Amino acid sequence: MLNFSSRHRYYLYAGRTDMRKSFNGLSGLVRAHLETDLMSGDIFLFINKRKDRLKMLVWEPTGFAIYYKRLERGTFEIPENISGKSSIELSWSSLIMLLEGIELKSIKKRKRYQKAG
Numbered sequence: 001m002l003n004f005s006s007r008h009r010y011y012l013y014a015g016r017t018d019m020r021k022s023f024n025g026l027s028g029l030v031r032a033h034l035e036t037d038l039m040s041g042d043i044f045l046f047i048n049k050r051k052d053r054l055k056m057l058v059w060e061p062t063g064f065a066i067y068y069k070r071l072e073r074g075t076f077e078i079p080e081n082i083s084g085k086s087s088i089e090l091s092w093s094s095l096i097m098l099l100e101g102i103e104l105k106s107i108k109k110r111k112r113y114q115k116a117g
Contacts, residue, residue, distance in 0.1 A: 006092035009042045014082045017046035019053050023064050026057045033086040038064075045090070051075035054099075069099065077104050 004010075011034055021029070030036060030044050044057045052075055056067040076098055082088045090098070097104060 004043060004092070004095070008092070009040075010045060010090040010092065010095045011036065011042060011087045012045045012047070012079070012082065012090055013087050014085050016049040017055070019046075019048045019055065019068075021046075021055075023057070023066065026055065026066070027064070030057065045095075047076050047078065051078065071101075074101060077101075079104055 011030075013029055013034065015029075015033070017029065018025070026044065026046060027038050029046065030038055034044065036042060036044075038057075039059045041059060046055045046057070047053070052071045054069045054076055058065045058067070079088055079090070079094070094104065097107065
């Protein structure tokens with residue numbers, strides 16, 4: 001069941017991924033480069049070299065699931081602050097914008113609270 005929310009953590013793998021990889025290959029990338037618990041409920045995203053395909057690896061209560069999106073036109077935008085890192089944590093809103101093709105560079109977030117102190 002595709003059910004993502006702001007309660008999940010989303011990690012985008014910085015390297016280009018061979019989309020022939022399946023459960024074992026993608027989980028191997030998580031173990032080797034992201035150093036995160038695969039069964040934590042976190043969602044791991046992988047994008048191919050041409051940036052027109054995306055896979056999400058998710059641990060669900062009964063096992064792993066892979067969700068795959070192929071764009072008919074255009075590309076997924078990779079966040080600029082990912083260079084030099086093995087992965088980056090995305091917010092839920094950034095994930096939705098990435099999937100919907102919204103240009104992340106042009107987004108300006110407004111303050112919604114004031115820090116005490």
